[in-house]
Amino acid sequence: xxxxxxxxxxxxxxxxxxxxxxxxxxxxxxxxxxxxxxxxxxxxxxxxxxxxxxxxxxxxxxxxxxxxxxxxxxxxxxxxxxxxxxxxxxxxxxxxxxxxxxxxxxxxxxxxxxxxxxxxxxxxxxxxxxxxxxxxxxxxxxxxxxxxxxxxxxxxxxxxxxxxxxxxxxxxxxxxxxxxxxxxxxxxxxxxxxxxxxxxxxxxxxxxxxxxxxxx
Numbered sequence: 001x002x003x004x005x006x007x008x009x010x011x012x013x014x015x016x017x018x019x020x021x022x023x024x025x026x027x028x029x030x031x032x033x034x035x036x037x038x039x040x041x042x043x044x045x046x047x048x049x050x051x052x053x054x055x056x057x058x059x060x061x062x063x064x065x066x067x068x069x070x071x072x073x074x075x076x077x078x079x080x081x082x083x084x085x086x087x088x089x090x091x092x093x094x095x096x097x098x099x100x101x102x103x104x105x106x107x108x109x110x111x112x113x114x115x116x117x118x119x120x121x122x123x124x125x126x127x128x129x130x131x132x133x134x135x136x137x138x139x140x141x142x143x144x145x146x147x148x149x150x151x152x153x154x155x156x157x158x159x160x161x162x163x164x165x166x167x168x169x170x171x172x173x174x175x176x177x178x179x180x181x182x183x184x185x186x187x188x189x190x191x192x193x194x195x196x197x198x199x200x201x202x203x204x205x206x207x208x209x210x211x212x213x214x215x216x
Contacts, residue, residue, distance in 0.1 A: 004030045008201055012120045015198055016191045020184065023194040024050055024177045031173035033159060045157070049174040052151040053181030056142055060186050068186065070134050074103065079141065081134075083107045092204065094196060095133035097140040105133050113196060116203045122191070132193045135183025142182075143175060152178050 007015070007026060024046045028034050034042070064073055074081045080102045085093065094113070096104045110129045117124050147153040152175040159167040183193050 008198055010198075012117065012122060012195065012199060012202065015195055016122060018192065020050065020181060020192055021046075023180060023192045026194065027173050027176050027180065031171065031176075033169055034171055034173050045155070045171070045174060046177060048151055048155070049177040050181045052174075053139070053178035054185060056139060056150075056178070057182045057185035060138075060182070064186075066186065066188060068131075070131065073138070077101075077141070079103055081105070085109075092200065094129075094200060095137045097137040097144075099144055101141075103134065103137045103141065105130055105137075109200065112203060113199050116199050117195075122195075124191075128187070128189075129196060131187050132183050132189060132196060135186050136179045136193060139179040139182040140175065 004026060028042060028046055060068075070081060073079070078101060082102060082104045083106075084104060085106050085108075086096055086098060086102075086104045092106075092109060093104075094106050094109055098104065107126075107130065110126055110133065114124060114126045114129055143150055143153055153170065155174060156168050156170055159169060180193050183189070
């Protein structure tokens with residue numbers, strides 16, 4: 001598999017052809033803790049995370065259906081939906097869940113992403129992208145509600161020993177993989193949500209090049 005920086009530089013039309021398994025592996029190799037994982041069953045970890053996302057998506061669709069209404073869902077679950085970037089956000093983000101009940105969706109960035117995709121012959125409306133971002137962050141809210149039982153919170157792995165001491169941790173990337181699958185399923189998306197992150201990064205590159213500013 002290509003390294004993650006090479007993947008980010010590939011044409012977006014090409015990236016739309018990659019399947020969910022590819023993107024799950026992509027996410028896994030970008031996680032610094034996952035790189036230290038000493039087990040040989042990372043394929044099983046990824047598969048379990050994907051199944052976790054699929055199960056949650058099935059339950060969501062049974063409850064809310066498709067298409068769904070973000071406002072109604074937030075009202076029913078007493079969530080605060082904010083169409084902005086949180087004040088403490090680091091870097092440019094599309095969305096964020098902040099416990100216990102705040103969901104942020106960066107509408108300005110989503111509008112830019114939609115235009116960026118359209119310029120590359122990838123049709124997706126602002127609403128479709130916002131729903132993908134919402135689904136991803138809503139899954140993280142689900143994790144908060146089910147943290148004692150959901151796989152992405154209960155699964156612990158042992159990393160390589162540091163100074164002779166084993167490190168037992170929860171791999172954050174399993175949560176990201178499950179959220180990726182969850183939002184793709186509930187939105188019946190034609191492309192993997194990871195494409196949005198690639199578009200965000202490539203779009204920033206275009207901006208910096210046009211402004212003659214170095215990314216480094």
